[in-house]
Every structure is written in C-alpha cells, then in structure tokens.
Amino acid sequence: VEQISIDEAFLDISDIREAPARIALDLQTGIKNELHLPSSIGIASNKLVAKIATEVGKKSSKKKNEPPFGLTIVPIGDEAKFLAPLPADMLWGVGPKTSARLTELGIRTIGDIANWPEKELVNLFGENGRDLWRHAHGIDNRPIVTEYETKSISQETTFNVDVRDDKTLEKTLREQSKEVARQLRKNDLAGKTVKLKIRWSDFTTLTRQTTLPTSTDNDDEIFRTAVKLMKTVRKPNQAVRLIGVGVSGIGAPVRQLSLWDAGSEKSRKLQEVVDQLQEKYGRDVIHRGE
DNA sequence: TCTGGGGTCCTAGGACCC
C-alpha cells in the first residue's frame, strides 16, 4: 500500500489471485460498513491510469447526484484509449500554467497531447514534455513506494490582518520554530538548513534560507536563525501577510559526545522529558521558566 | 474561490574544489 494523501492510496494487487473487481467491491463494502463512508476505486495497469480512473468514476456518480461509489476498470492495453477523451489537465503534472500553454497550442484533451510528436513536446516543455507524452499514452512505470523519507518540515501562518508589529511576528516565529523542532525530535531527525518564508500585503512571496554548520532539532536555534533571516528582508514596519519557518537538509541528529559537553547533553535529556509530557498531557502541562 | 497549509521536485546561477 502506498498512501498518497490523507484519504487516498495505491494498492498493488498484482500478486493476488482474486479478480480485481471482487477485491475492489469488498474494499468498498468494508469501508462503507465499518466507517460509513463512500469511496471510489480505479483499477488499471499503472498508478497514473488508476488514479485518473478513480476520478472519472467519482465524477460520474457526482453528476448523478449520488454519493461517490465509483468503480472504474481500465483493461490492460486500453490505457491510451481510455485517457484520450479526457481533459488535458487531468493528467498528473498538468497544473494551471501548463494547462494554459497547452490551450494556446490548441491542445484540450489527453488524446490531443498523444497526437503530438514527443520531440515537439520536449522542445516546448523540456524534460516535462517527455513525461507529458508518455503519460498521455498511458505509460507509467513508477512502482508502489511504501516508505518515504521526510525531506522537510515546516509551519506557516497567514494572518487575518496584515501585521507590522515586530513582537507579533517574532512570537509567531517562536511558536512555529517550537513546533518544527518538536516534530523533528518526535521523528528522531534534525535539519541543517533553516528557511524563512514571508509574504507581503501585495501577496508577493519570498524565501530566505541559510545552512547551519551542524544540523539542529532545537527550538531556539531555529527561531534565532529565522529572526536573523527576517531582518535581512523586512524593512521596519513593513506589513506581513504570511510568515513561516521550515527546516530541510534532514537526517539523523548528530549527538555531541558529552565528554566536556555535559550541559548540552543534560538539556537534550530535559527536552526529551518535556516532549514526552506534552505529548501525553498537552502543550500546557509544562513550560520553561523565563 | 482573490488565494490555507504542508509538502515534493526542478531549474538556474554562483561559489568552491580538484
């Protein structure tokens, strides 16, 4: 099973002898009986087509104003034929920008893409064009991936009203840093690069990042770095719509040898206990004294 | 949907090293 979001997953059934439709119906019935929820399922020879098949089934039940209990099967060999009449932006990787460019070229459906020479698409869209061509033909050989490594952890907040007050911005960054660090520690990870994200009142957004000499999972270090970065871009009193902080360059935390470093080892252990207490009894159970 | 939050991947330029 590969979970792709909070409510979607791929299931590789190629090694199961039972008929695919039987498996799907059993799943759907189980979800309905146990969770009282509708679900849609697509069956195909690869992930791309299965995902689109799911959406097609879901849409057609919606059209009939029924709860979505779609079940769509695309027989092996029929992938391209199945995709051809569907709108181009149903394809994986075609967002608003690519969609607009395709429309300009007179391309509306996935079949229209498939009719273009691969070379032309590569000229127009670079490496993305190659995928576009392959996907439009129903070709996708990505395997099911059951485990992902976290690459980054971040927190961001959009304010209800634009904020000019340094105190509020710093307080927000402090909370966000705390949460990012907590998540790092919870997963036994640390990150080397701290990134600040900021959006002005005109919606322009920018990021500034810096790489630390050693990776960190520490609230305060992340916070101080974020504040420094903010100071490099924000003019005094400049209004802020959104602010956020993230950490990337993630790996296992490097623990200092505690030979002459008993202090930091001690504070790490203290942090561990604080984390455990907060996890169990809530954020308000314990705070640092000032 | 005049725009929320948390992610991934890609590109491009520059610094630096061998």
Place this chain on the structure above:
DNA sequence: TCTGGGGTCCTAGGACCC
C-alpha cells in the same frame, strides 16, 4: 599566469500536488 572541465553544495524561485 591563464585556462578548462566536472562535481558538489548552496540559495532562490516556481510549478505542482492533496
């Protein structure tokens, strides 16, 4: 003293996904 190529790391922005 100047030139060259390749690799890696870093930063910034953007497209895209759910």
